[in-house]
Amino acid sequence: MPNPRGLRAAALTSTAVLLAALVAGCGDDADPGGGGGDLATQKLTWKDCPPPSAAEGGGTAPSPLPGGGAWQCATMRAPLDWDKPRGETIGIALIRAKASGPGERIGSLIFNFGGPGGSGVSTLPAFASDYAKLRTRYDLVSFDPRGVGRSAGVKCESDSRLDQYFQQDGTPDDAAERNAYLKNTEQFNAACERNSAKVLPHVATTDAARDMDLMRQVLGDEKLHYFGISYGTELGGVYAHLFPGHVGRAVLDGVVDPTQDPEQSSLGQAKGFQLALDNFARDCVSKVADCPLGDSAQDVENRIAALLRKLDSDPIPGVFPRRLTETAATNGIAQALYSKELWQPLTEGLEEAYEGDGRILMLLSDALNGRDQNGEYSNITAANVAINCADEKQRYDTAYVLKKLPEFRAASPLFGEFLAWGMLSCTDWPVKGAADHPDVSAPGSAPILVVGNTGDPATPYEGAKKMVDALGKGVAVELTYKGQGHGSYDSKNKCVQNAVDGYLLNGKVPAPGTVCA
Numbered sequence: 001m002p003n004p005r006g007l008r009a010a011a012l013t014s015t016a017v018l019l020a021a022l023v024a025g026c027g028d029d030a031d032p033g034g035g036g037g038d039l040a041t042q043k044l045t046w047k048d049c050p051p052p053s054a055a056e057g058g059g060t061a062p063s064p065l066p067g068g069g070a071w072q073c074a075t076m077r078a079p080l081d082w083d084k085p086r087g088e089t090i091g092i093a094l095i096r097a098k099a100s101g102p103g104e105r106i107g108s109l110i111f112n113f114g115g116p117g118g119s120g121v122s123t124l125p126a127f128a129s130d131y132a133k134l135r136t137r138y139d140l141v142s143f144d145p146r147g148v149g150r151s152a153g154v155k156c157e158s159d160s161r162l163d164q165y166f167q168q169d170g171t172p173d174d175a176a177e178r179n180a181y182l183k184n185t186e187q188f189n190a191a192c193e194r195n196s197a198k199v200l201p202h203v204a205t206t207d208a209a210r211d212m213d214l215m216r217q218v219l220g221d222e223k224l225h226y227f228g229i230s231y232g233t234e235l236g237g238v239y240a241h242l243f244p245g246h247v248g249r250a251v252l253d254g255v256v257d258p259t260q261d262p263e264q265s266s267l268g269q270a271k272g273f274q275l276a277l278d279n280f281a282r283d284c285v286s287k288v289a290d291c292p293l294g295d296s297a298q299d300v301e302n303r304i305a306a307l308l309r310k311l312d313s314d315p316i317p318g319v320f321p322r323r324l325t326e327t328a329a330t331n332g333i334a335q336a337l338y339s340k341e342l343w344q345p346l347t348e349g350l351e352e353a354y355e356g357d358g359r360i361l362m363l364l365s366d367a368l369n370g371r372d373q374n375g376e377y378s379n380i381t382a383a384n385v386a387i388n389c390a391d392e393k394q395r396y397d398t399a400y401v402l403k404k405l406p407e408f409r410a411a412s413p414l415f416g417e418f419l420a421w422g423m424l425s426c427t428d429w430p431v432k433g434a435a436d437h438p439d440v441s442a443p444g445s446a447p448i449l450v451v452g453n454t455g456d457p458a459t460p461y462e463g464a465k466k467m468v469d470a471l472g473k474g475v476a477v478e479l480t481y482k483g484q485g486h487g488s489y490d491s492k493n494k495c496v497q498n499a500v501d502g503y504l505l506n507g508k509v510p511a512p513g514t515v516c517a
Contacts, residue, residue, distance in 0.1 A: 039077055039089070040217040049073040049095060052122040056093075056149035057370060057378040062125035065097055066132065071125055072096050076218055078146070078211045081202055090199070092211055093150035095121045097128060097140045107221040107248070109138035109504065110212060112145065114230025114254070116205070117383030119149040130490055131227075133501050138225065145235075146211060147203035148383045154199060156192040156382040159375055163322060166369050169312070170327040171417040178398060181421065186428055192382060193430040200431050203383070204390040205438060209239040213246060223248030223446070225504070229487050230254045230459055236448070237440030237467060240475075244445040249504050253451040254487035257463030258440045258470045262392050262426075263404070266419040267411055268460050274412035276337040276457035277301065279484055284347060292351050304333070305414060307353055316358045319366070324358025330418055332364030337457045338486045389426040393433040396423045440470045447509050448476045451496065455484040477509050482517040 049071045051061045062071040075091040099105045109131075113123045120142030131140055144151040157165060165184060172178040192200065212235075216224040225248040228236035233252035240247050260268060281300035284291040294300035311326040318324035324332075336346035342364070349360030370378035401420050408416035426433065442448075448471060452464025461480075468476040481488035481496050488496045495516030502508040 039079070039085070039214060042077055042218055044074040044076060044094070044218060046072040046074045046096070049121075052119065053150055054376045055153040055155075055379040056119040056122040056144065057380075058372050058374070058376055059122065062095075065100075065128070067100060069098065069100075072098070073121065075150075076143075076211075076215060078214055080152075080199070082207055082210050090146060090152040091150070092146065092215070093121050093144040094215070095124055095142055097124075097135060099137060099139050100132075100135050101137075103137045103505075105139070106137045106505075107139070107223070107225055108141045108216075108219045109134060109225045109227055110215065111140065111142040111227045112229065112232030112235050113142070114228075114232050115148070115380060115384055116145070116231045116235075116387035117148055117380040118231075119144050119378065119380075121149060127490065130492070133497075134227075134504055137505055139219075141215075141219065143211075143215065145203075145208040145383075145387075147199060147386050149379065152199045153379045154192060154203065154382040154386045155195040155379065156188055156385075159377050161191075162369075162371070162377050162381070163375070166328065166331075166365070166371075167322065167325055168327065169325070170330070170421060171312070172421065173312075182398065182424070182427075185424055188385070189428050189430070192386060196382070196386070197430070200386055200390070202390075203386050204434050205235055205238050205387065206242065206434065208235055208387075209242050212239055213243050216246060221248070224250070226250040227504070228252050229489075231256060233450075233459070233467065234258060234438055234440075237442070237471065238438050240442035240445045240448060240471065241438075241440050244442040247442070247445040247448065249446070249507065250448045251451065251489075251500055251504060252448060252467065253489050253500075254456060254459045255450055255452055255464040255467045256459050257466040258438045259466050260463075261436050262388075262394050262423060263396070266423055267408060268463070269458060270408055270411040270416045270419045272457040272460040273334055273337055273415045275460075276455060276484070277304075277333070277412075277414060279455055280337060280343055280346065283343065293347060301414070303354070304350065307350070308414070316353065316356050318358040318362030322362065324353065324362050324365075327418075328365040329353065329358065329361050330415065331368050332361035334415065334457075335364040335368040340484045340491075385425055385429075389429040389433060390431055391434055391438065392426060393436055395426055395429070395433070397427065398424070440467065441472050442475050443472050445471070445475050447503075449479060449500065449503050449509065450476045451479045451481060451488045451500065453481045453483050453485070453488045453491075455482075456486055458486045477512050479510055480513075480515045482515065488516075 049062050052059050074094045077089040078092050079085045080088045080090050121144050124142040147154045168184050169177050172181045224246050226236050234256040236252050281297035285297050294303050308326045311329050315323035315325045336342040370380035408420035450464050450468050452461045454461045468478045483491050499510040
């Protein structure tokens, strides 16, 4: 888990692709271009979508839409530097499914699925069936945010080097291991500067929010209608802060706490993933049949901890020729805790690991890190680090992490140390960070529906209330889902989906404090 901050990256994309893998993956390249004039008046050229690029995660072109019709892709020009709006431009890769009817079209509904660093161009088609009702009155639109995929994607290490990077020890125990960890981080960050120096200063969340407002204008919408998930909730909050008068109907699901600094966020994730692990263990032993992982929830967790201790010194075969290390196994467990749909593969993966076969846990780890079965990586890790480090002012050092380790271990015996050491990911980053935490205050904004999940590991439930308060009095309405996994709408809970659909389609805001179970 060399970049544990990336635990929140790519959960939706990887869940959809991974389930298939475990049972048996747009437009022109958006490199920097010449200067632009009035970009708000540009006309997009929509074409049938090509297969996702390697940086977007690879795979095949999107399948035809239900009822006929094809996904369409285009490239929007945006300023490389928003302080020089008539200067050099980059391309922002877009994808859409036009509104199907029946009903009067409202406009475009723009999705961001999180990360930061996830490709919207490759993710939206994977989840389109979940949003079929919303498509009756909206064009469903998503995009690769700047620095991601085809949108001037950040490039750092080669695929072979990333294989080594993700095999390193993410919980260094002595001075030699700590020096190796720091060297790997320094090498990764230096590669990002060497290969992407031009774009690194311009991938902050505020830049992406300005791109979204340009997108709104280019798509012909008076207001921005928005569905943000995970990090997409932070992006949505920042957009509302910058453009409160342009907010239409907006939903934030799987909510980032905008008041936290990186240390607080990492500590909150440690507690969130520990809660999810506790819930997984209790679920296993509560079933009628015997839990194959232990006799009690504590026994399940003790056996997992023993496995990880063994893997720290004695990795087992994973996906040939790679071996399953402690780091890879912890990544794989974390990936499975994003969705209750992955609890059964996690159970099977742990059973096999206890017998010396690490393949399933390695596949889960690969999904978190954006590696496909051909050994090619998306740029989700590079983009995740670049965007986080552009946003966050804090730069931590080894001495600080060592001082904080007891607090992180107390928050989560399994995940705490990984998340503590992950705070070093921006050490020696070549670009200064913007702020202690994002500003999302949005007085005058239209109502924003904020959906929190009590069992969310990656964006703990408490963040939803913090987002509601930070947006400002009279702006946000909170909806609670008593569930498991990351986010709420894609759990397919009817209460949640009816509330969200009712707002986006009919403008009906649910009563404050509504609870779905």
